[in-house]
Structures are given as C-alpha cells and as structure tokens.
Amino acid sequence: MTPLEYLAAVLVIGGTFFGLVATVGLLRLPGLYARLHAASKSDTLGSVLAVAGGAVVLGVGTESLKLGFLLVFLLLTSPTAAHAIARSGQEQGVEPAGNVDAPWIDEEEGDA
Amino acid sequence: MEADRERDVLVPVGRSETLRRTVTYAVEHANEAAVEAGETATIHFVYPARWRSFDIGRGDADAAESLLERAIIWGREDLDELLAEDTPETVTFESAIVGTNEYIFGPSDFADVIGRYADANGLEQIVVDPSFRPGGNAPLLRSFEAELAALGFDVLEAPVTRQTRRRLPLTDIGFAEFSVIFTASILFYFALGGWHVTDPYELVTGVATASVVTLTLAGVSLKGGVPGxxxxxxxxxxxxxxxxxxxxxxxxxxxxxxxxxxxxxxxxxxxxxxxxxxxxxxxxxxxxxxxxxxxxxxxxxxxxxxxxxxxxxxxxxxxxxxxxxxxxxxxxxxxxxxxxxxxxxxxxxxDGTDRDGEGSGPKPGGENGGPAKEDA
Known part of the structure; x- marks a missing residue:
C-alpha cells in the first residue's frame, strides 16, 4: 500500500466511526433536538471523511472534482436540513427532552 | 388637522431607475389631494435600511441620506412646476431612514418596517415604485406591494415606464443577472463533464439545463442585483x-x-x-x-x-x-x-443593549482585537 492509500484508509475508517457515532447517538440521545445533533454533526463528518477518502484514492481529476463538489454540498445541506427539521419541530411545539426551558412553549401559552 | 392625515403619502425610497418619476407621481397625487381639501399634504420619503446602526456600512448610510435629499429636491422641483407663482406651497416633505436596528430580509420584513413608520405617523397611502423591489422578488414570496396591501394600506403604484433596464422577454430577470447565473451553471455542467464536452447533444442539454436553472433561480439567488x-x-x-x-x-x-x-x-x-x-x-x-x-x-x-x-x-x-x-x-x-x-x-x-435599544452603537474596542486568533 502506498502512503496515499493509507491516508485514504484512515479517512474511510474515520468516516465509518463517525457514521457509527451518529447511529448510536440517534438511538441513545433523548428527544428530537438532541437526536438531531447526532444526525447533523456526526453524520456530516462521517460522510465528508468517507468521500474525502474516495477523493484521495482517485487522485487529481474529474472524479475527485465531483467528489469535491459533493463535499461542499454535504457541508451546506446537512445543517440546513437539520435546521429545517428542528424548526418544524419547534413550530409543532415539540418539547426538548430533559429539564429544559423552551421559549416557544411559554410563547404559545402566552399567545393563546 | 392633526388627526386628518388622509392626504399624506408615504413613498418608500431605494435605488431604482424610476424613482424620479415615482416622485413626480407622488407630488402630483399629493398636490391634487391638497388642493381639493384646501390644506397642505405631506410626502414622507422613507428609506428602509439593510444595514444596522453599528458602525458598519457608513457608506451605505451616506448613500441613503443623499438619495433622500435628492428625492426631496426632485419633489420641490415638481411642485414648483405644478404651482402657479406666488401660491402657497401645497405639499411639504419629510424623510426618514427606518429599519436600521434590525435584520430585514424578505419583502414582508420591508413591508413591516415601512408599515410601522406609517402607523407611527398616521399615514394610510403608500406610493410604490414598481421597479423598487426591496427583499428581492423571489417567485415564492408575496411582493412588497402585496405585503403592504395586506397590512391594510392604500397602495398606489406609480405609473412609470420601465425601459432603462434590459430584461429578458416574459421574465423579470435582468440581462446581467441572466449572464452571471447562466455562466455559473454552464461552467458547473462542464466541470461535471470533465471540461471536454464536445458532443453536440451534450452541449444542447447543457445549455437547456443551465437556462432552466437560470430562469427559475436568478431572481432568488441575486435578489435583483449583480454584486461587484x-x-x-x-x-x-x-x-x-x-x-x-x-x-x-x-x-x-x-x-x-x-x-x-x-x-x-x-x-x-x-x-x-x-x-x-x-x-x-x-x-x-x-x-x-x-x-x-x-x-x-x-x-x-x-x-x-x-x-x-x-x-x-x-x-x-x-x-x-x-x-x-x-x-x-x-x-x-x-x-x-x-x-x-x-x-x-x-x-x-x-450592557443591557437589547435590540429595541435605538442608537446603541458599538462599545469601542471589545476585549478581543484579533478576529481569528482566540479560541475558547
């Protein structure tokens, strides 16, 4: 194996690890918002690392350029999607788990 | 007299090619109403700001003030033409910059800010310039005029002819915006194809996709202006x-x-x-x-x-x-x-500076000078 392949392997293993963390987090964390942390952060980094590993193996060229685009779009869209879910949860009045003061809960009572 | 503000007109002001004619229209309108009632009318030129009162974009604020001054000068000129000599003035002018302390984004936010000014001054009529599109004209959002009308104001669109700006037929997209977005889309297409796109079929599909992207998204992505x-x-x-x-x-x-x-x-x-x-x-x-x-x-x-x-x-x-x-x-x-x-x-x-605190500027020198260095 060349050093580059080692690097790629490390990246892909790292990606897999964070993918695993995302899954465990999604299962273990309480409530919608906490779970979204796992779904947005770990999942993004997991995919980004795996894609970067692929780009390293492919070397400089059209294919890795496409993977580069994929990286940028992943970094842009994952947090946006998480935000969309969180926001709709908030609009539906979903309460965060744990001992948490959520401003939107009081607001709704105030408005009613 | 205080309570009777029906003749008064609010004109939202922003950079647009047809502002000059909008001013003329507003002056004619106000003059007519004033003559009819036998009392003066006031025109409020209001500039909705997209910056905040912090010390950034001082240039923007200056530009806004000079635009408002120009609007008043234009208004006076128009009034002089309308009135015979030695008649008392029928229309007075005021100007204001609003929305400096908040982040305004879509047409509804602009309408909100303008509406608050109108309410505070008891104004009911708003003359809008059809080429002035605060907040952009994304196809999904209600336009500025529609938002103002929804707030219960009497919205009059100034009858101006728009010729100065080149637009593509049947769309609201200016030529410059079209070129920018189209070039970006087609470059992206070529990048995906590895730059060596020579097959005529692929070229045609590329141009077609780029056109569709441009037509649907140019209004959203550039908000009606090409940045420098x-x-x-x-x-x-x-x-x-x-x-x-x-x-x-x-x-x-x-x-x-x-x-x-x-x-x-x-x-x-x-x-x-x-x-x-x-x-x-x-x-x-x-x-x-x-x-x-x-x-x-x-x-x-x-x-x-x-x-x-x-x-x-x-x-x-x-x-x-x-x-x-x-x-x-x-x-x-x-x-x-x-x-x-x-x-x-x-x-x-x-500091207790909440966002309602008008004119609460930046405290000089926050504890950290360097923007990028410190890392908690």
Whole structure:
C-alpha cells in the first residue's frame, strides 16, 4: 500500500466511526433536538471523511472534482436540513427532552 | 388637522431607475389631494435600511441620506412646476431612514418596517415604485406591494415606464443577472463533464439545463442585483481563510459529541439558548446558522431576523456560543476586519443593549482585537 492509500484508509475508517457515532447517538440521545445533533454533526463528518477518502484514492481529476463538489454540498445541506427539521419541530411545539426551558412553549401559552 | 392625515403619502425610497418619476407621481397625487381639501399634504420619503446602526456600512448610510435629499429636491422641483407663482406651497416633505436596528430580509420584513413608520405617523397611502423591489422578488414570496396591501394600506403604484433596464422577454430577470447565473451553471455542467464536452447533444442539454436553472433561480439567488467583482472576490478570500477554522471546529464538535454519545452515562446537559446575533443579511445569517449547527454541541433551531434560538447539548456549548467566536468570524468573512470588534453576545447582554435599544452603537474596542486568533 502506498502512503496515499493509507491516508485514504484512515479517512474511510474515520468516516465509518463517525457514521457509527451518529447511529448510536440517534438511538441513545433523548428527544428530537438532541437526536438531531447526532444526525447533523456526526453524520456530516462521517460522510465528508468517507468521500474525502474516495477523493484521495482517485487522485487529481474529474472524479475527485465531483467528489469535491459533493463535499461542499454535504457541508451546506446537512445543517440546513437539520435546521429545517428542528424548526418544524419547534413550530409543532415539540418539547426538548430533559429539564429544559423552551421559549416557544411559554410563547404559545402566552399567545393563546 | 392633526388627526386628518388622509392626504399624506408615504413613498418608500431605494435605488431604482424610476424613482424620479415615482416622485413626480407622488407630488402630483399629493398636490391634487391638497388642493381639493384646501390644506397642505405631506410626502414622507422613507428609506428602509439593510444595514444596522453599528458602525458598519457608513457608506451605505451616506448613500441613503443623499438619495433622500435628492428625492426631496426632485419633489420641490415638481411642485414648483405644478404651482402657479406666488401660491402657497401645497405639499411639504419629510424623510426618514427606518429599519436600521434590525435584520430585514424578505419583502414582508420591508413591508413591516415601512408599515410601522406609517402607523407611527398616521399615514394610510403608500406610493410604490414598481421597479423598487426591496427583499428581492423571489417567485415564492408575496411582493412588497402585496405585503403592504395586506397590512391594510392604500397602495398606489406609480405609473412609470420601465425601459432603462434590459430584461429578458416574459421574465423579470435582468440581462446581467441572466449572464452571471447562466455562466455559473454552464461552467458547473462542464466541470461535471470533465471540461471536454464536445458532443453536440451534450452541449444542447447543457445549455437547456443551465437556462432552466437560470430562469427559475436568478431572481432568488441575486435578489435583483449583480454584486461587484471585488466585493465577491474579497468575501471568497476571507471565506477561504474561514474554512479551515470551521473544519477544525467541526472536528472538535464531533470528538466532543462522540465522547458524550459513547460515554456509558450519557453526560448531556440539554438547554435552549436565545441570543441576538450581530450579523445581518441573508448570506451571513445562513452561514452563521449552519456554522452553529456544525460546531460543538449546538444546533440552530430557529432564526427570525437576527434572533437565534439554539439548542445546546453539552455543558460548555452555551459559554462558547456567548463568547461569540463564530459570530465574529462570520462578520469578518462578510464585512471585514473592523466589524469583528463588535462586542460578543455576552457583553452585549450585560450592557443591557437589547435590540429595541435605538442608537446603541458599538462599545469601542471589545476585549478581543484579533478576529481569528482566540479560541475558547
């Protein structure tokens, strides 16, 4: 194996690890918002690392350029999607788990 | 006389080619009403600001003031032409800049700000310039005029002919915007095809896709104006400097989250934090919101204007957020070095400067001078 392949392997293993963390987090964390942390952060980094590993193996060229685009779009869209879910949860009045003061809960009572 | 403000007219002012004629129309309209009632009418020229009262974009504020002055001069000229000599003036003029203390974004926000001014001054009639499109004219949003009408105002559109700006037939897209978006889309297409696209069929499909993208998205992505090349280049350069910092923050976020998630006792401390960010404009707010989501222990739940609602998962996350490192970085990317000195959310909160506090400028010299160095 060349050093580059080692690097790629490390990246892909790292990606897999964070993918695993995302899954465990999604299962273990309480409530919608906490779970979204796992779904947005770990999942993004997991995919980004795996894609970067692929780009390293492919070397400089059209294919890795496409993977580069994929990286940028992943970094842009994952947090946006998480935000969309969180926001709709908030609009539906979903309460965060744990001992948490959520401003939107009081607001709704105030408005009613 | 005080209560009777029916003749008075509000004119939202912004950079547009047909402002001159809108002023003429408003003056004619107000003059007619004033003559009919036998009393004077007042025209309010109101400039909805897209910057905030902090010391950034002083140039913008100057430009707005000079535009308002010009509008009044034009109004006086028109009035002189309408009136015979030695008759008392029928129309008086006032001007104002509104919305400097908040982040206004879509047409509805602009309508809201203008509407508040109108309510405060008891105005009911608004003369709009059809080429002035505050907040852009995204196909999904109601237009500025429709928003104003929905607020219950009497909206009159100035009958102006729009010829100065070249538009593509049947659309609302200017020629410059079309070229910019079209070039970007077709370059992206070529990049995906490996640059050597020679097959005529592929060329035709490329042009077709780029056209569809441009027609549907040009109004949203450029908001009716093409930014200057230098501004875009500096922002991109600063963004290039920001990216490694962001990636490092993302890495830290994930290690922290992995620790929490894999820890047998699940040591989390979820809470909801609200704060007002000192960033304004759609791109900066988007960047900050996404950066918050990607960095340690925080997730953006809701953003309305400049108020952020953030869910924090781990104990240190709230402190990090209040220190405002990210916010400062985002400001650096979009507005340059000086703006990075605005105090952090924590300091702003301690000062008791809430967002209603009119004219609460920046406190000189926040504790941290350098925008990019400190790292809590």
């Amino acid at each position: 090349v230098r501004a875009v280049a500096t922002t991109l350069l600063r963004f290039g400097a920001y990216t490694p910092i962001l990636l490092w923050e993302i890495a830290k976020a994930n290690v922290a989250l992995a620790y929490v998630v894999l820890h047998p006792r699940l040591p989390i401390d979820p809470r909801v934090v609200e704060f007002d960010a000192a960033v304004w404009g759609d791109m900066p707010v988007m960047t900050l919101a996404n950066s918050i989501t990607l960095t340690p222990g925080t997730l953006t739940v809701d953003v309305s204007r400049q108020q952020f609602v953030v869910h924090a998962l781990i104990p240190d996350a709230e402190d990090d957020l209040m220190e405002g490192t990210l916010e400062r970085l985002v400001r650096f990317v979009f507005y340059g070095r000086e703006s990075a000195r605005i105090p952090s959310p924590l300091e702003r909160r301690d």
